Amino acid sequence: MSVQVRIPTPLRRFTGGSEEVAAAGTTVGSVIDDLERQYAGIKERLCDNEGQVRRFVNIYVNGDDIRFLNNLDSELKDGDELSIVPAIAGG
Amino acid sequence: MGYVIGLQCRECGADYPQAAVHVCEECFGPLEVQYDYDAIRAVLDRDTIAARPLNLWRYRELLPVDGEPTVGLHSGFTPLVRADRLARALGAREVWVKDDSVNHPTFSYKDRVVPVALSKAIELGFQTVSCASTGNLANSVSAHAARAGLACFIFIPDDLEQGKVLGSAIYGPQTVGIRGNYDDVNRLCSEIADKYGWAFVNINIRPFYTEGAKTYGFEIAEQLGWRLPQHVVVPTAGGTILPKVDKAFDELRRIGLVDGPRPKIYTAQAAGCAPVVRALHAGSDTIEPVKPDTIAKSIAIGNPADGYYVLQTIRESGGWGESATDAEIVEAIHLLARTEGIFTEPAGGTTVAVTKKLIEQGRIAADESVVICVTGNGYKTLEAVAATVAKPAIIDPRLRDFDELYERLHSPGGQEMVGSNAAAG
Numbered sequence: 001m002s003v004q005v006r007i008p009t010p011l012r013r014f015t016g017g018s019e020e021v022a023a024a025g026t027t028v029g030s031v032i033d034d035l036e037r038q039y040a041g042i043k044e045r046l047c048d049n050e051g052q053v054r055r056f057v058n059i060y061v062n063g064d065d066i067r068f069l070n071n072l073d074s075e076l077k078d079g080d081e082l083s084i085v086p087a088i089a090g091g
Numbered sequence: 092m093g094y095v096i097g098l099q100c101r102e103c104g105a106d107y108p109q110a111a112v113h114v115c116e117e118c119f120g121p122l123e124v125q126y127d128y129d130a131i132r133a134v135l136d137r138d139t140i141a142a143r144p145l146n147l148w149r150y151r152e153l154l155p156v157d158g159e160p161t162v163g164l165h166s167g168f169t170p171l172v173r174a175d176r177l178a179r180a181l182g183a184r185e186v187w188v189k190d191d192s193v194n195h196p197t198f199s200y201k202d203r204v205v206p207v208a209l210s211k212a213i214e215l216g217f218q219t220v221s222c223a224s225t226g227n228l229a230n231s232v233s234a235h236a237a238r239a240g241l242a243c244f245i246f247i248p249d250d251l252e253q254g255k256v257l258g259s260a261i262y263g264p265q266t267v268g269i270r271g272n273y274d275d276v277n278r279l280c281s282e283i284a285d286k287y288g289w290a291f292v293n294i295n296i297r298p299f300y301t302e303g304a305k306t307y308g309f310e311i312a313e314q315l316g317w318r319l320p321q322h323v324v325v326p327t328a329g330g331t332i333l334p335k336v337d338k339a340f341d342e343l344r345r346i347g348l349v350d351g352p353r354p355k356i357y358t359a360q361a362a363g364c365a366p367v368v369r370a371l372h373a374g375s376d377t378i379e380p381v382k383p384d385t386i387a388k389s390i391a392i393g394n395p396a397d398g399y400y401v402l403q404t405i406r407e408s409g410g411w412g413e414s415a416t417d418a419e420i421v422e423a424i425h426l427l428a429r430t431e432g433i434f435t436e437p438a439g440g441t442t443v444a445v446t447k448k449l450i451e452q453g454r455i456a457a458d459e460s461v462v463i464c465v466t467g468n469g470y471k472t473l474e475a476v477a478a479t480v481a482k483p484a485i486i487d488p489r490l491r492d493f494d495e496l497y498e499r500l501h502s503p504g505g506q507e508m509v510g511s512n513a514a515a516g
Contacts, residue, residue, distance in 0.1 A: 006282065008282075010115075010116045013116070019286075054118060054119055055399055056102070056114065056118070056119040057119045058394065063278070067379060068382075083278065083282065085278050086114040086119050086281065087114075087121070087394075087396035087397075088223065088277045088280070088294050088297070088329070088396050089293040089294075089300065089301060089331050089397065090228075090293065090328040090329015090330065090331050090392050090396065090397075091201075091223050091225055091273070091293050
């Protein structure tokens, strides 16, 4: 199972500058683990010591915030697009 | 000459030089501007400020520009209105309305943050500015960009009030309507900002942009005669302004311009979009995002970026927060208009309605001073109240017709219409 992951600027130093990378996994959590296998150090930027998504990180599956789905257990299917987006001020 | 030392992550403390960056590379925490307060204390006093023009740059040492400010030279210094008729209606003694519904040039508090963001964007060498917006920010960015001669792209949800859409379009930006809510617009803009390299005022210019919100707090203190109020009620959307008003009071105390206890800060949200109030009432630090459903579109942000800091500020200052239903919001818009002659958008109605609740609950003591933050203008959101205001009585241009109308209005049952203006006083 492969999904596309959009990488925001602050994390591109881990992906060699790539804006989008492929990762494997059936849930958001397992995709993050696969990203860590490919790009060591990236998981620590996304998750805190307890493994939860950091307060200022938003993760979307095909545009839906995973907090409206099943958080890190949100299930993925082949070809899904995952976006990692830092929090943004209001407007 | 600026007094900025650099940027620092609010979460992990990592330091960064001044640049168009907004999140910490270590932990994604927001970056905050750091100042040399000792140097500012040595040069800034009340007389220096008093001698300057009546705009937001009178506090320029506490704002993050290095050279001469170039944008917003007529923005800020809006009225702080002593609201005695509203106070009587609320059962309170000392009520003030900080009225950004008449901010120059686009009638909202955004005319504070945008001048700082664009002055900084120009210093950093950008030629195109942009924003994600629920309307007011887009209006302000469009107007200030026009005057500064900058190219401008604005991104808004596709269901905004006509006044907000037109209120940007007139200045000639490229407007993009996104099918979705503000949180969808935000997510897309974050990716656009990454790709196109523009100055997005609320994304990559955010650390500087948010500093402009402090001027709201500086002005409250100065206009009260360099005194701090006991209570301040602030609407919360993304959560920028509330912590910055608190920061403003803290900075003024730090550089010796005011003293006295820290004001208690309260948040106001619409019941149809109250993620911060929900977390506050649940005693939680975690803000669960919501899908907004309210007429208060300017504060309909279901995933508030600075919500955590709003909670922190409320708790540390000893404040609280409440939400108001759409019906309560509309009623409060009427109340403010009929008691003080100030026509606010639903965000301001929310703040007035919540202040009423907080006074009724005894959280704000009736004999203490409270400032209500009115951050936007009702003329932009006529739809919100159109169905609840009296229609004009139509007559022919004949004195006899008016005499008849006047008779009718004064007959039993007609009293309410004529007397309604005085009812609240």
